[in-house]
Amino acid sequence: MGKVGDKSYKFFLGLLKTYKNNIIAFVVALSIGLSFIVYEEGFAYKITVDGETIGITKNIDEVKSFIEELHKKEKQKTGTDIVLNQQIKFERVRVSNKELTDVHKIYANLENAMSFSCKAAAIIVDGKFVTALKNEEEANKVLEMLKNKYARDSDRTYFKEDVKIEEKYIPPKYLVSFEEALKILQQPVKKAVTYTVKENDSLWSIARAHDMYIDDILKLNPGLTENLKPGQVIYLSSAVPNVTVVTEKRIVYKEKIPFETKLTKDDKLYTNQSKVLVEGKKGLKEVTAVVVSYNGVEVSKEVKSENILEKPINKIVAVGSRRISYVATGSFNYPARGTITSRFGQRWGRFHTGVDIAAPQGSPIYAADGGTVIFSGWESGYGYLVKIDHHNGYVTYYGHASKLLVKKGDKVAKGQKIALVGSTGRATGPHLHFEVRKNGVPIDPMPFLNRR
Template structure:
C-alpha cells in the first residue's frame, strides 16, 4: 500500500510539472506578438507591429517633399523586415520611429546640376533656377559695365545644366548655389576687428597675403579697418570665370618721343632742345576684354587722330671739346684742411676760404679757363686768377710758386701753382675765391672740404 502511495505521488508531481511548462509557453505566445524589425540600408530603425505603418510613413514623407518641390520623389534604399517575436514593451514608439526614419531615409528627386568642365558642382530643383544662378554670376561680373556696350559675355569654363536624379539632401537654394559657385565654398570664415589690429596682423594670423584679404573683402578699404568691423578671411575661389568683351570708345593722349640730332655747333657732352615735344590726342574705338571684371587685353578697332604728336628734338654736340673749356663744375683746387670759412671775420669780410697745406703742395685749376693774372698783388701775395669764360673767375692766393703765366689756357685739374705763405699770411695755406660776375661767393657751395 505504501508502495502505491509513492507511485501516485510521483505521477502527481510529474503532471504538475507538465502543466507548468505548458502554461508558461502558452502564456509567452499569448502575451508576445509577431513584429518586424525594420532595416533601411542596413541601419536599424526600430520594431513595428505592422509593415503598413512603415509604408504609410514613407508615403507621408514623399508627399511632403512632393508638395515642397512639386516633383516626384523616389526612394532607392533597401527596406527589409525581419520577423521577430517580442514583448509589447519592445515595440518602438511611433514618434521615435519617425525620428529614426527621417534620419536615415534618403529620398531622391529629379533635379538639375550646374556642370562645370564635366563635373556636377551644385544641384537646383529646376532648370530655371540653375539658369538664374548662372545669370546672376554673369551680372555680378558686369557690375559697372554699360550693358549696351557688351558684345559678348561668357564663362571661360564649359558650363551646362543637366538633369540628374539626386538625393534630396544635395539640393541647394538659389542663394546658396550662387554663393557656393562664386566663393568656392558655403563656409566663409569671418573675423571681427579688434582694437590695435592691422591688416598685416590679421593676414599673418591666418597665413594670408594682404592681397588675399583685399580679394576677400572687395568693398572694404582694408587700410581703414574699424574696431568691431566684420571682415571675411576666406579667400573666394570662384568655380566660374567670366569673360566680357566690351566695346569702348575713348580719347587718349599720344605720348611724344625724344629724338636726337647730332650737331657740330655744340661741343661733345653738350645738349640743347631744338624743338619741344607736344603730346597728340586720338579717339579710339576698341574691344576691351575683361576677365572677372579686370581688363586683360585691348584690341583697337579704329583710331582717329585728333591732334598730331610732335617729337621732341634734342641737339647733341659732336665738336671736340677744348681742354681748357670749363665744365661749369668746380673740383677741389688742393688737398688740405679748411681753416677759415667765407664771410665775416674780425670785422672784415673774408672773400674766400683758407685751406691749410704744407708749403709746395700742388694747386690745381678748379675748372678749365684762361689765366688772366699770374703775379704778386698786395695782400694776396703770389696770385693766379683764372677766367672760366662762363661768368665765373677763381683766385688762388699766397702761393710760394706760380706755374702758369697770363694768357695761358689751362685745363680742369692742371697744376697752376704751389702752396705758400706770401702776402698777408701767417702760415702756409691756399686762399681760394670764387667770383660770380665779379662778386665773391661762398666757395663751399661749389667745392667740399
C-alpha cells in the first residue's frame, strides 16, 4: 500500500534506461513522466478501518507513525505482544483540497476505531476462561503458588478441575497481575452440583441447607415438583472456588481394636448373677491411610492397610442359668467358708446354741437354704444378726456379722450372700455364729449341713 507512486516512478526510470538511445522514446517517456508528476500532485490517501472511511489526507507518513505510536504505547502498557483487531487500508484517491480531513480529526477517529488484542497466557478451567497473565511463566507461577498454599507436607498435590494454560489473544483489560490472578482463581463461583434426595427432604429444607431459593432450585430442575422421592437426583448450585487444590497425604497412626464380649452359661450361678471369667483387653493396630483434602479441608480418609500389632482379647462372662428359688430345699448348705471352732452343745459351762465358723473379717455369709428374712438388725449377744424363716418349721440365725446385706421381708435363695463376717456382739474374733431352730428350739446343725 502507498507504493503505487514509487512503482510508477521506477517504471519511468526503466523507460529512461531502455530507451536512452532512442530520442523519440525518451521524449515519450519524459512526457509520460511529466504528466505523471503533474497528475500525482492531485493525489491523497483515503484511510479505511475495516472498510469504513475515517478520513482523507496527504500526510500519510504522519498518520502511519501515529498508528505505530498507538501500537507501541499499547505494547508498553501490557508488556506482551499485541495485534490490531482492525484492518487499516490506505487507498490512493484523487481529491480536491477541500475534501481533505484535518489530521487531528483523523487521529481522533483512529483512536476511536482502533482496538488491540494482546497475547496472553490464559488459564482455562474445565474449558472456561478464568483469567490471563502476560506469559506462560507467570501463569505457571501463579498455579504453583496456589498449589503450594495447601501442599504443605502432602504427598501429592493437584487440581480437581482440568486446569490448562493456553496462549490466547485477549482484550488487554482481561490481563491481570500475578496477585489479581491468584485472587480470581480462589474466588467462589456458583457451580452446578448434583444432590441425591434423602428421606424427609423437602424443597424448603434442601434450599435452606444449600443457601438457595426454592425458585432457583426449580429453575435448575425444570419439571421438578414438591413431590420429592428419596434417591432422586436433582441439580443445585453451590459456591465453590474457581479451582480446587486437592492434596493427598499418607498418614500412619495407631488405633485400638475393641474387644468383643462373649457370654457362656454357668448353671452354678443364678439367672440374675454373672461372673467375668476373662477380662477383655483392647488390641492395637497400625493403620496406613490417605487423607484427601480440598483447599485444605479434609474431605475423605481412605484406609490403605492395617497391621495388627496386638490382637484384642475377648471378654468372657459367665451368665447364670440356675433358676432362682426362694423355696427351701429341706437341706442346709454351709453358710460360710471357714473352720468350725465351736460346736453345738455345752461349752465352758454354758449351752452353745449353734456352731461357730471362723472366717476372715468381711468374707461372705450365705443363706443355708431358701426362705424369707424375718429379722435383720442388732440383737444383744448376737451383734448384727439375720434370721431366715424357711417355712418348713426351720429358722436359721447368722450372727456377729460386720455388715447386713438383706432386710426384713426379703426373699432369699439358697446360697445367696446375705451378710459379711464380723465380730459384733459377744465375739472374741471374726466368725459366724450359725444356728438352726426347729419350731423355735435350737438344734445341732451339723447333721443337716452339706459340704458346699
